[in-house]
Amino acid sequence: MIRLTLPAASDAEAPYVARLNTGRGGVEEADAALVDEDAEGVTYLGRHGVLAIDGASATELDGDVVIVDPVGGRAERILRRGSGHNTLLVTERCDQLCLMCSQPPKKTHVDRFALFEQACLLAESDSLIGISGGEPTLYKDDLLGMLERVLAERPDLEFHVLTNGQFFDDDDVARLRDERYARVSWGIPIYAADAALHDRIVGKDGAFSRLEKSMAVLARAGARIELRTVLVADNADALTRLARYVAKRLRFIEVWSIMQLENIGFARARWASLFVEHARDFGPIGDAIDHAALHGIRAQLFNFPRCTVPEPWRDLARASISDWKRRYADACAPCRERDACSGFFEWHPIQQAEDGVTPL
Ligand code: SF4
Incomplete structure (x- = not known):
């Protein structure tokens, strides 16, 4: 697994952003330039003074944009050079409590929008940057302000924002029609067409109806939307009805x-009560995809290893798992489709992964 947070020492008094530079091309003002490297780690010098990072080589870190927390003694690799999986976690607060939440919310919020904005301005050319939480739109004005300023200065960048769609209002329509939002897509979850079931899965009464209101706002604004449905035992049989709704x-x-x-x-x-063994019965998923396709809705599969998907739908299975938390079973070694395959999450039950694959 690629480590995103590394031990670091810095004499600065407050958190700051730096781009790590081993000496590629010229050193710019925002760069921390390599001055030393040994078996423990790497030392840089920049406008915030000396920065020592342990646990990685200068080659691995070259070009990364980091947020350095001098008091916490760590450096976060916020934008890793060459990665297509950079995501900013802008808050850990959330108004929902989903049954299967992968990032259980916290009550506190640390406002780092200014640091994230500086980081984005240093991003590699033509990057797609993810925004996640918690629920980012709990801080909607901060979020939209950051997106707008960054996109104004960096017309080569794009953003993908994961949001539960609980906070868009009519007042947002004009703002979201701005041409900069053509470079923003919104990943929005819906778990069922039945309001009570959706509300139960997300742990919030009225969430479905509020989601419908936000979707109407986004539709009027011409927003780009990726709808997301996580498969759990609770909604597996309701997938076809959801496809009809979509x-x-x-x-x-x-x-x-x-x-x-x-x-x-x-x-x-x-896990035991939520996980759906799709390889045993792909029927409801296949039916939902086919119904959507018949009505002009393009569907895709995330986190489905390709060999576990029946052939008619296999090409819809994307290599969706971020590079830093993706792994493959030992049994995957001879597979010819590995590069196109999601593989497994680093924390997926090992035996389930080993037993479930059939190299293609
Ligand atoms: S064998 Fe492994 S790499 Fe190949 S399709 Fe299956 S899970 Fe993916």
Whole structure:
């Protein structure tokens, strides 16, 4: 697993952003330039003074944009050079409490929008940057302000924001019609067409109806939407009905992602009661995808190892798991489709992974 947070020492008094530079090209003002490397780690010098990072080489860190927390003694690799899986966790607070949440919410919020903005301005050319939480739109004005300023200065960047769609209002329509939002897509979860079932899965009364209101706002704004449905035992049999709802009411979305469960957070403790063995019965998933396709809705599968998906739908299975938390079973070694395959989450039950694969 790639470590995103590393032990670090710095004499600075407050958190700051730096881009690590081993000497590639010229050193810019925001860069911390390499001055030493040994078996323990790497030392840099920049406008915030000396920065020592342990546990990685200069080659691994070259070009990464980090947030350094001098008091906490760590450096977070916020934007890793060459990775297509950089995501900013802008808050750990959330108004929902989903049954299978992979990142259980916390009550406190640390406002780091200013640091994230500085980091984004240093991003590699043509990057797609993810925004996640918690629920990012709990801080909607801060979030939108950051997106707008960054996109104004960096027309090469794009953002993908994961949001539960509980906070968009009519007042947002004009703002979201700004041309900069053509470079923002919104990943929004819906778990069932039945309001009571959706509300139960997300742990919030009225969530479905509030989601419908937000979807209407986003539709009027011409927003780009990736609809997301995590598969759990509770909604597996309701997937076809959800497909009918999506085809009828949400035809303006760009794509519908059906996602297999991640064995972490709340889902880990509830794994036995939540996980759906799709390889044993792909029927409801296949039916939902086919119904959506018939009505012009493009569906895709996230976190489904390709060999576990029947051939007619296999090409919809994307290599969706972020590089830093993706692994493959030993049995995957001879597989020719490994590069196109999601593999497994680092924390997926090992035996389940080994037993479940059939190299292609
Ligand atoms: S054998 Fe492994 S790499 Fe190949 S499709 Fe299956 S899970 Fe993916």
